[in-house]
Amino acid sequence: MDILNEILSPYWPAIWKSLICCLAVLIAIGLDLISGIRKSKAAGIKVTHTYGLDRTLDKLRKRFNLLFIFITMDLVLIACDIHTTMIPYATVAITIIFCIVEAKSIGEKDKDKGRYIEAAKTAAEMWKGIDKEEIADVIIKKLDEKRNEKNN
Numbered sequence: 001m002d003i004l005n006e007i008l009s010p011y012w013p014a015i016w017k018s019l020i021c022c023l024a025v026l027i028a029i030g031l032d033l034i035s036g037i038r039k040s041k042a043a044g045i046k047v048t049h050t051y052g053l054d055r056t057l058d059k060l061r062k063r064f065n066l067l068f069i070f071i072t073m074d075l076v077l078i079a080c081d082i083h084t085t086m087i088p089y090a091t092v093a094i095t096i097i098f099c100i101v102e103a104k105s106i107g108e109k110d111k112d113k114g115r116y117i118e119a120a121k122t123a124a125e126m127w128k129g130i131d132k133e134e135i136a137d138v139i140i141k142k143l144d145e146k147r148n149e150k151n152n
Contacts, residue, residue, distance in 0.1 A: 013086040014078050018071045021088070021095040025063055028102035029056065035106040063098055070094045 008015070033056045040052070074088035083089070 011075065011078060011086070014075060014083075014088050017086075018074065018088050018091050021071075021091045022064070022067060024095050025067060025098045026060075028099045029060055029063065032056070032059075032102045032105050067091065067094060067098070 033052075036052050036056075070090045070093075071088065074083070074091045077083045078086060078088070
């Protein structure tokens with residue numbers, strides 16, 4: 001443990017700054033989630049749908065994948081003495097961008113999101129009227145035709 005501490009001790013300032021950036025992104029995404037739940041309750045939706053929660057989890061995954069890439073880049077640059085200031089510039093820049101995007105999302109009007117939900121409901125109603133057996137028969141027929149073309 002002492003060896004690891006000795007190796008990492010010159011880089012602790014950069015590591016802590018990177019962790020603070022991770023925390024800032026996490027807080028921004030959490031605030032966006034809370035804002036979305038409040039907006040849906042204000043619109044009269046009493047139950048939070050998993051769609052919004054899935055979007056938040058997907059957003060977390062995408063943001064943190066990119067953030068860890070930038071952290072790795074910065075730490076390599078710092079370890080190679082290309083950055084001598086112990087400031088992870090790329091990580092800070094991408095954190096600022098993510099926080100601006102989340103702030104924009106918090107300020108976004110919910111009416112645009114409602115249009116997407118309405119379109120999804122319309123598509124679901126259209127799907128109910130379609131004969132699924134007929135679609136399956138057409139797909140099987142096309143697959144058989146393709147198979148026969150390959151065999152000939």
